Amino acid sequence: xxxxxxxxxxxxxxxxxxxxxxxxxxxxxxxxxxxxxxxxxxxxxxxxxxxxxxxxxxxxxxxxxxxxxxxxxxxxxxxxxxxxxxxxxxxxxxxxxxxxxxxxxxxxxxxxxxxxx
Numbered sequence: 385x386x387x388x389x390x391x392x393x394x395x396x397x398x399x400x401x402x403x404x405x406x407x408x409x410x411x412x413x414x415x416x417x418x419x420x421x422x423x424x425x426x427x428x429x430x431x432x433x434x435x436x437x438x439x440x441x442x443x444x445x446x447x448x449x450x451x452x453x454x455x456x457x458x459x460x461x462x463x464x465x466x467x468x469x470x471x472x473x474x475x476x477x478x479x480x481x482x483x484x485x486x487x488x489x490x491x492x493x494x495x496x497x498x499x500x501x
Contacts, residue, residue, distance in 0.1 A: 388493060390461040391417045392427035394468045394480055395453070408469035412497055416467065427464060427484055428453045442473055449479040455487025462490045471496040 393413035417424035432452035440448055464484055468477055471494075481492040 387463060388422060388465045389463050390423040390425055390427075390459070391420075391465045391467060392425055392484070394466065394476055395426070395428050395430045408497070409467050412469060413465075413467035416465075416495075422465070423461075425459050425461075426456050427459055427461075427466075427487070427489075428480055429456055445473045445475045447475075449475055453480055453483040455483055460488070462488075464489050464492050466492050466494045468494065468496045469498065471499045 391413045393407070393409040395410075396407050414424050416422075430452060431454045434448050434452050466477065466480055466484065468480075471477065477494045477496070481494065484492050
C-alpha cells in the first residue's frame with residue numbers, strides 16, 4: 385500500500401502539557417482526520433523530558449529529542465501521516481518518523497502548519 389492509512393501527531397511531554405494544555409499538532413491531526421475520514425490515533429508517546437526545541441540553537445535541536453519518543457502499541461498501520469505544528473530544523477519530525485518506523489510503520493509522511501525560518 386502506498387497511501388496514507390491513518391493520521392497521528394507529535395505528542396507533548398506531561399510537563400509541557402501542564403504548562404500548555406492545548407496541543408496544536410493533536411488538534412490539527414484530529415480535525416484533518418474528521419475532514420478526510422482517515423483514522424486518528426495516538427501513535428507516539430513522549431518518554432523523556434527534553435528542553436523545549438524553541439529554546440535551543442540549531443545544533444542542539446538536532447540532538448535534543450534523540451530517544452525521547454516511543455511508539456504506542458497495537459495500531460498496525462503501514463502508512464501514516466504525522467502532523468506537527470511548526471517545522472524548523474526537522475529534528476522533531478525526523479525523530480518521530482524514526483520511532484514510528486521502529487514501531488512497524490513502513491512509510492511516514494509529515495505535514496506541518498507552519499515553517500519557522
